[in-house]
Amino acid sequence: MTPDGTTPGDSEAQQRRWRALVDERLPAAAAARPDWPVSRNHCFARILLDNACGGPWRESVAPPAWANMPPERLAVALALGEAVLEGRQDLAVLNHRSLLWRRKRPVPPPPPRLVGDGFSLRRWRLTDDAPFAALCADPEVMRFFPAPKTPRESQAEARALARRFEEDGFGPWVVEAPEGFAGFVGCWRLARPLPFGPLIGRETGLVEIGWRLARFAWGRGFAVRGARLALADVFSRCALPEVVAHTAGLNAPSRRVIERLGMTEAGAFDHPALPEGHPLRPHRLYRLAAAEFATGDVS
Numbered sequence: 357m358t359p360d361g362t363t364p365g366d367s368e369a370q371q372r373r374w375r376a377l378v379d380e381r382l383p384a385a386a387a388a389r390p391d392w393p394v395s396r397n398h399c400f401a402r403i404l405l406d407n408a409c410g411g412p413w414r415e416s417v418a419p420p421a422w423a424n425m426p427p428e429r430l431a432v433a434l435a436l437g438e439a440v441l442e443g444r445q446d447l448a449v450l451n452h453r454s455l456l457w458r459r460k461r462p463v464p465p466p467p468p469r470l471v472g473d474g475f476s477l478r479r480w481r482l483t484d485d486a487p488f489a490a491l492c493a494d495p496e497v498m499r500f501f502p503a504p505k506t507p508r509e510s511q512a513e514a515r516a517l518a519r520r521f522e523e524d525g526f527g528p529w530v531v532e533a534p535e536g537f538a539g540f541v542g543c544w545r546l547a548r549p550l551p552f553g554p555l556i557g558r559e560t561g562l563v564e565i566g567w568r569l570a571r572f573a574w575g576r577g578f579a580v581r582g583a584r585l586a587l588a589d590v591f592s593r594c595a596l597p598e599v600v601a602h603t604a605g606l607n608a609p610s611r612r613v614i615e616r617l618g619m620t621e622a623g624a625f626d627h628p629a630l631p632e633g634h635p636l637r638p639h640r641l642y643r644l645a646a647a648e649f650a651t652g653d654v655s
């Protein structure tokens with residue numbers, strides 16, 4: 357038995373499946389897929405291995421990858437390859453991500469909107485100030501925050517959230533419901549370090565996902581479905597390897613959204629901005645790797 361729980365026989369069988377996938381099955385399928393960006397075995401291997409590693413695979417694995425890749429990561433690469441063959445994964449998206457990681461392609465600018473079923477995600481407008489201020493002044497919406505916000509505080513926050521798109525190339529999108537402005541959902545770089553080091557080994561360079569919706573928009577799936585659209589965008593267009601989320605332990609609705617996104621709990625921490633004994637101080641941290649999102653249900 358190896359330390360990861362597999363037997364040498366398992367590893368050899370997995371390596372044989374890998375060789376058959378990239379040397380035979382994918383190149384054979386490529387003959388009937390002129391839309392695929394690549395057709396050669398080493399290109400398929402690069403794309404699948406990079407996506408399983410969340411970056412250029414040679415940065416974390418010594419060649420040859422088929423022999424040295426940890427079995428659980430080779431299993432992700434295999435699952436991605438099978439999904440490509442079955443039409444559940446877009447090879448062009450996986451290739452784009454691999455080339456971005458290898459700096460062979462620039463990050464494209466954010467699209468003007470991401471379209472969902474019955475709602476869309478769009479960039480911020482100055483006319484969002486008033487409904488955003490109303491949302492942030494609602495004690496029910498803000499019950500898991502230290503306090504509701506004044507109109508001035510909300511306006512400053514809206515400007516800062518909107519600026520994220522210029523600063524990072526992605527940001528928290530406005531949720532546009534049939535009734536109009538409904539709040540925001542999306543990703544941004546952590547503005548200041550939080551004590552994540554003991555939980556995930558790093559505190560800087562992280563991207564988080566979050567949401568805040570007006571009460572009329574609750575229970576309609578805008579948070580979960582909007583978050584999936586935003587995640588698909590940052591994982592494909594921006595090639596982010598991982599996104600984290602954190603929320604007060606008491607915030608059950610937010611934890612529910614996080615769970616529905618398939619994020620993995622990474623542990624608990626005390627939020628440093630809240631005093632000892634404050635009920636919202638205990639927080640939980642979650643993480644989601646691009647490869648996990650890619651192999652999960654993307655419908």
Ligand SMILES: CC(C)(COP(=O)(O)OP(=O)(O)OC[C@H]1O[C@@H](n2cnc3c(N)ncnc32)[C@H](O)[C@@H]1OP(=O)(O)O)[C@@H](O)C(=O)NCCC(=O)NCCS
Nearest residue numbers: 497500567568569573574575576577578579580603609610
């Ligand atoms: C956190 C918050 C965004 C969650 O909102 P929500 O309405 O519960 O989340 P969604 O919009 O994704 O809705 C999910 C629910 O809608 C339902 N739903 C309805 N139609 C749906 C659809 N087409 N697809 C998916 N879900 C749908 C789901 O059944 C789900 O309920 P369930 O989880 O009980 O099964 C909201 O409570 C909020 O804004 N809270 C205040 C701000 C806040 O705390 N932000 C987080 C700080 S960390």
